[in-house]
Amino acid sequence: DGLLPIAADTTPRLAVIGHHARRGRNQGGGSAMVFPETVVSPLEGLRQRYGADCVTYAPGVVPEPELHHFERGTVTDPATGAPGIRVRYLDGEGTAFVEEVFPTGRCGWLGDERLARAATLEVVTRYTPAYTGHHRLGFAGLGHNVFRIDDRVLSAGPIVADSDDVLQAILNPPSRAFDVELEAGQPVEITLEFQPDLPGGFPIARLTLGTEDVFDTPAEELAQAEALAAAADIAIVVLGTTETIESEGFDRPTLALPEGQDELVRRVLAANPRTVVVVNSGSPVLMPWLHDVPATLLTWFPGQEFGAALADVLSGNAEPGGRIPTTWPATETDVPVWQVEPVDGRLEYTEGIHIGYREWQRRAAHGGPAPAIPFGHGLGYTTWQIADPNLATTTEDEITLTVDVTNTGTRPGKHVVQAYLSRTAPSAIDRPECWLAGYTVLHAEPGRTVTARIAIEPRSLEHWSVDEQAWLREPGAFSVRVGASVAQLGAAVEIPSPR
Known part of the structure; x- marks a missing residue:
């Protein structure tokens, strides 16, 4: 209906809402993961394009606890003062035989001989908080740990897998986070002594040091989002999947978005009918509000320039020229193929050649349901x-x-x-x-x-x-x-x- 594009020179008041606006998914999880030099979040990209004074922000939904790795520029190597975290590989006698610096708090190893030789990894960095007050710092990884902030030991003992799926346990290991009071600009030293639990002795591991976001109560966060939307010319809701529900190594139990996101769209739309929804996922999700909002944009996992690209499209500097290569259902019961696990060791591909849009078209010819978004669609x-x-x-x-x-x-x-x-x-x-x-x-x-x-x-x-x-x-x-x-x-x- 012409709500998009939103010209930047009109200086609109934009309410940007949703946890994904600040923590958007720029890439998939698992072995596809790389370490980008920088990442532009949707919130950053929109503030750069429209001006920080024109853009307000609220998360709206309190997500499940998620550890976010230390980003570039927030941590420094204590040995050199350069950005990053230092990892020392210690042998059985506690002697370091090699050291390296990772640029962020996200570390991974696959078939690494150093990891196979190491009895312990010593990870150390300095974190400088951006604000004074309550913070939540922690780590994630499978194995025995001793975690310190300055001289305080906050965790000591084993962390074991909470899944029988070995790959899932490695790619998404359990995390531990701790509440601390910090002062803006005053760095604290974080140390993790870690003995990784290697499956079958194979040197594969993932380790994360980072922060968990701190929120108000769900009711307070939702109320703030509604208030910002009502005061804005246009509301932009950014939502999507998380690494714990959509990644390599495990199946998604549902096509629904994480709890609370659909309700957030409804509440924001009620507060401001001029609402754009941005869906940040790597595969189909259910969108029960799809035909109620004026515009919906599917971003997939768009890379490190997520926010800049989103600003280009929303402002009209670029057109959303994609056409959808999959079929998205309106409800889970509409999905043609849902049984995807073997029974008694066999998985029958009974659909034959009628996969994807072909099966949707065959069923539609006999009165079957229409998809929410058909194959090839795009505006x-x-x-x-x-x-x-x-x-x-x-x-x-x-x-x-x-x-x-x-x-x-x-x-x-x-x-x-x-x-x-x-x-x-x-x-x-x-x-x-x-x-x-x-x-x-x-x-x-x-x-x-x-x-x-x-x-x-x-x-x-x-x-x-x-x-x-x-x-x-x-x-x-x-x-x-x-x-x-x-x-x-x-x-x-x-x-x-x-x-």
Whole structure:
């Protein structure tokens, strides 16, 4: 309805709400993890773009306790004063045989000979608090520990896995955090003596030193979020998954967002109808409020420039030009495939070739539920009209479509025009209702019509024959439809059989 983009030169009052606005997920967990030089949070990016005076912030929801690693610039190596934390590898006699400095409070090892040789890791750093008052500092890792802040021993003893899944226990080890009173600008020395618990003796471990956020009561945090939203021109709610529910090494028990986030959207929307929701997850989640909010933006895990990229898109410097490569359900009961664990040692792939959007389309043809977001869907900041396609080339080696696409809006834009094949004649082959066969990306100024060309590989009309061990094309007619998603297609155009 035109709420986006939000031009930066209009100096709007923005209420940025949600724990993910301050602690956004820029990457996935597990072995995909890297250590970025810097990370721009959504809150930082929006304040840089619109001005700190124009942006207020409230977490809104008190999340489950989560240890956040010390970030660059908050800790220094006591030995040199340079940024980072120092790790000393000690042998059985307590002698350091090697040392190294990690840039943040997040450390990981995989197949590391030094870790296999070490009896103890001694981790030490100086942390400088940004404010005076109550803080929560701690660590996470599997093994025996002695944790100190200055000369105070706050933890001593073993930390064992709370899961039978070894990989999950390593990637998401239990954490311990402790309440301390600190003074702004006055560094404290943090030391952890750690004897890692190596599964089967294999040198793999993960260790985190960091902080837990301190919140008011859930009712107070929600009330503050509502008040900020009501006083703002536009509210931006940033929410998403956490590393404890979406990561490598374990399955998610539900597609729902963490507790309280859906209610936060409803309460903020009631306080300010001009609300944008930003979803920060790496895979589908349920969004029961999707059709109530004016705009929803899916960011996935967008990398270290998360906040800067978000500001570019929300301000209109860039268009949200993506198209969704998965299908997102409205409810969990709508999901076609939910049984994904072996039974008696076997997992039957009964869906066959009908995976993803193909199964959604097959069920829709028989009155099944529609998804919340269909495969290929995505909006930008203008509108489009797609004409019926023409067959420009049809041979055994080449099939090319041309289609006129008009930008009917008021802004330059990007569109992704998609072509889907279907079987027109009766078929002896188990086929989807339709299948993606080609697409093209185009750009157009307002009011301009451009001609898109979409190449379709002849292989897209073939099927694999197990009996003949070859790709074959079944005689008879196929058709192609073009549109903006699998759920928004135009008239069918028949593809004649090659002579």
